Amino acid sequence: GNSVTQMEGPVTLSEEAFLTINCTYTATGYPSLFWYVQYPGEGLQLLLKATKADDKGSNKGFEATYRKETTSFHLEKGSVQVSDSAVYFCALPLTGGGNKLTFGTGTQLKVEL
Amino acid sequence: NAGVTQTPKFQVLKTGQSMTLQCAQDMNHEYMSWYRQDPGMGLRLIHYSVGAGITDQGEVPNGYNVSRSTTEDFPLRLLSAAPSQTSVYFCASSYGVGPYEQYFGPGTRLTVT
Numbered sequence: 001g002n003s004v005t006q007m008e009g010p011v012t013l014s015e016e017a018f019l020t021i022n023c024t025y026t027a028t029g030y031p032s033l034f035w036y037v038q039y040p041g042e043g044l045q046l047l048l049k050a051t052k053a054d055d056k057g058s059n060k061g062f063e064a065t066y067r068k069e070t071t072s073f074h075l076e077k078g079s080v081q082v083s084d085s086a087v088y089f090c091a092l093p094l095t096g097g098g099n100k101l102t103f104g105t106g107t108q109l110k111v112e113l
Numbered sequence: 114n115a116g117v118t119q120t121p122k123f124q125v126l127k128t129g130q131s132m133t134l135q136c137a138q139d140m141n142h143e144y145m146s147w148y149r150q151d152p153g154m155g156l157r158l159i160h161y162s163v164g165a166g167i168t169d170q171g172e173v174p175n176g177y178n179v180s181r182s183t184t185e186d187f188p189l190r191l192l193s194a195a196p197s198q199t200s201v202y203f204c205a206s207s208y209g210v211g212p213y214e215q216y217f218g219p220g221t222r223l224t225v226t
Contacts, residue, residue, distance in 0.1 A: 043203055043217030043219050043220055044203065044205075100161060101158065102172075103157075
């Protein structure tokens with residue numbers, strides 16, 4: 001079935017550093033791909049998504065490109081801020097589609113001054 | 114607009130006790146779901162519902178019961194709690210079968226001793 005493998009954390013960066021969090025997937029067909037973010041003490045919220053191959057999702061300075069050749073959806077940001085400290089989850093629909101999502105294990109990001 | 118609300122925020126149970134985790138949404142979403150979040154495992158889908166009166170199992174349904182009598186509410190029942198059910202539980206909702214953005218509640222942290 002569909003699954004996602006995500007880069008292990010935690011990741012600690014200095015403010016204004018470049019961020020990459022790796023995500024690769026296994027899927028039947030070309031499902032939509034998602035990045036969700038969880039700030040401390042809160043539930044998850046959608047950060048960005050891509051619905052087809054070669055699509056680029058973007059939001060709040062974060063970007064991810066749906067690459068079917070490498071089955072990847074890596075999250076990037078050019079200059080991180082302390083306020084970006086959170087846990088980031090890559091996700092895609094379970095086999096069969098719809099809103100039933102399977103998530104990666106999450107990558108904790110800590111940004112320091 | 115409260116979004117997705119969950120009660121309680123924290124709960125401690127003894128093995129064998131029962132309880133209900135409450136979830137409500139005020140966005141008139143048809144789709145609702147329950148996930149559990151465990152360290153190193155990401156989020157896993159427990160049960161979901163595509164509308165009032167319709168529920169189905171997710172990846173890890175054993176030990177949990179759900180019902181959907183109204184569009185707004187989707188309670189999760191633990192009939193006989195076990196230590197393996199110690200986790201953080203998240204309820205989520207979305208507009209339709211999707212895949213659409215899912216809106217998550219703040220979570221319930223459950224400890225079973």
